[in-house]
Amino acid sequence: MSDTVSSPLYAAIDLGSNSFHMLVVRHIEGSVQTMAKIKRKVRLANGLDQNNYLSQEAMQRGWDCLSLFAERLQDIPAGNIRIVGTAALRSATNVDVFVKKANQILGHPVDIISGEEEAATIYKGVAHTSGGLGHRLVVDIGGASTELIIGREFEAKALVSLSMGCVTWLDNYFHDRQLTHTNFENAILAAKATLSPILERYTELGWDVCVGASGTVQALQEIMLAQGMDEIITLAKLKRLQKQAMMASHLEELEIEGLTLERALVFPSGLSILIAIFESLHIDSMTLAGGALREGLVYEMIGEMRQSNIRQRTITSVQQRYQVDRQYGAQVAQVAKQLLEQCGHQDWIPEAQAEFLLQSAAELHEIGLSIDFKKGGQHGAYLLQNLDLPGFTLAQKHFLAELVRRYRDQLSSLPEQHALSGQSCKRLLRLLRLSVLLTHRRSAHLQPEFELQAEGDQLTLKMDAQWLQHNPLTQAELEIEANRQSDIGWPLTLSSL
Incomplete structure (x- = not known):
């Protein structure tokens, strides 16, 4: 080469x-x-x-x-x-x-x-490509083995490879190709028996987030999205899909909206194993990991990629590729953070991930300018929706795209989101738009003093009247923004410090 x-x-x-x-x-x-x-x-x-x-x-x-x-x-x-x-x-x-x-x-x-090395490599792949705060539980259901790992950042605390998989469970418990309650129950009970030796240790270690890194989990997410559900996997949704599967008498007749023919054969066996894992470990929810074994192998070969902040690495790479003004992005992010703190972060927007999502949107909001100014928000939304963004979930990518779509000019309500509550999504959008207006001179030395007060959805932006007098364009833009937000039921008032 x-x-x-x-x-x-x-x-x-x-x-x-x-x-x-x-x-x-x-x-x-x-x-x-x-x-x-x-x-x-x-x-x-x-x-x-x-x-x-x-x-x-x-x-x-x-x-x-x-x-x-x-x-x-x-x-x-x-x-x-x-x-x-x-x-x-x-x-x-x-x-x-x-x-x-x-x-x-x-x-x-x-x-x-070995199974242990496979589990460790899977965890590296997840750690390098998936977000999540605190300890994470990683589940990877393969054809003949299932790996379960608990770790934090890049360090695995516990890992195991169990002898059960969607192909072997297909042969053992669905060999007659019947999708009966008995076959499902036998497959689930056998998986629970396989899991039993690790339950005490894993439950004692605990975890904050759970991610699935297998084809089974990817297939489940595709089915749920096709059926109008969000990307979060829960036991209730798994049970719902089991009932859908049992509506077909034979495996060859299995048809579920969103399920590809390629995955159909091993879907019931993989689903049974996942139900057993959810019930045995009392898992509340699971999201799809960004990578697993193959990604882990790649990152092992690229030694310089071993960094702890996956999301920041992703943002920096995207900024470089699309010639985004990094210094200005950091300025907008800093102002957005300041506005969020002034509103009383924890009470006004309670979700822990809200701050980094706001920061990410601020740092990437001009990505669409690399294509065109007039439709910059629209182009930016398309890029963020379709780029591979290690460290961000599918729902978070969609949310960032919709924020960036609306960062300036005409304002419209956000579509239904699953990254944060609807109220929090709306509030972050308001802060992003104000941050862009307050920094339009693109220098921290030239931005005004400000104070934002929040009482529910009522926002009051206080600024120095003399500064506004000397910066009539900013004043005019803020007045237009106040009208735009108020017109769609998000009251914003301007007043003097």
Whole structure:
């Protein structure tokens, strides 16, 4: 490869029990940019007999897939490639036969990693790509194993790999392809029995947020969004989807709005395992992680990416890519924070994540100017909605996009949001718009003294009358803004300090 220094490519290949995945990324300007994601259903776990002997047919499916992957590896430096095998290959008694030929096909060694190493790498992938304060519980349901990890920031406190997965549970508990209450109950009870040895330790450690890093969780989120629900997974929603699944008598007849044909076969078994995890660990809610095993492998190879503040790294990278004025973004963020504090942050907007979402919107609000000024807010919303933003959930991305869409000029109410309460979303938008107006001279030395008072939704902005007299444009814009907010039922009054 000719330019491995300025824009190196990295590849991570995960030889999973259900699917083989290849992730190709480019490390550029402090961020990881996805270049390709290739996935093939191989179902290695289906090829294991009762003695864990991997069938010739299953191995051939795997080798055929690796022949496709090998083409993409030719242009990537050997030191930037990592290939790992997981549960099915760990348990296969004839794994050496598969690995020998796999090494020849790929031209690079396959590393069969332990369950503990798999769990640790999954956690690194989650830590580098997902937000969340405090301790997090990570759940990854694979084809033949399920990993559960508790950690904080980049350090795993507890990790385990359990011998249950959506392919093995399909074979064991839905082998007759019947979606009966009995089959579901047996699958759930078996998963609970598998979980029982870790319950005491995990419950004692505890966690603040729970994230799922598997195809099962991604499929669930896609179904919920397709059916008009938000992205937060709860036990009630899992039970609702179980009832929907049981409306089909046979697995081949399973049709749920939002469920792809690709995931349908292993969906009931994955759902059963997740229900067992929710009930056994008394999980309130779960969101989808931004990455898992493959991302963990990539970040392990890119040593300089080991930073604690994932969100700030993401914001800085986006600012660089889209030539956003970072100094001005920081000024707007500082004013927004000051306004929030003056309103009585904890009482006025109680959610802990509100401040960083306001700061993020302030730092990125001009991203759309890289395309066009006239529709800057609209372009910025599109970019934020569609960019990969490690550290932000899907709901948070959507909220940031809608804030940025409305940061200036005409004002409209926000659509339904799931990142914060509707009231908090509205209040953050008001603060962002005021922050942009108060800083329009783009210098902290030239911005006015101000004081914002809040009584519910009634805002009173106090400013020095003499300053306003010398800055008539700002005064006119603030008066227009007061009218705009008041016209849609958000009263804003201007007065003198």
